[in-house]
Amino acid sequence: MLIEMNRFVLANDRYLALDLARTECTTPAQREFMHIQILEAYLEVQCWARQIAGLQYADGNDYVDQN
Secondary structure (H helix, E strand, O other), X not given: OHHHHHHHHHHHHHHHHHHHHHHHOOOHHHXXXXXXXXXXXXXXXXXXXXXXXXXXXXXXOOHHHHO
């Protein structure tokens, strides 16, 4: 599970960095490219989050239900 957590953190850091960098785009093509990159990073974060939650269920940890 440690590998999944590290990948989640890396994906989240990438998403946050892209979100900060999006304000520096000057042309429509740059904004469109950045928007696509942000969406891909968001989906990657969600994918790792679901895998982590699934592993917690598989390990018998039910604290995920509290949220």
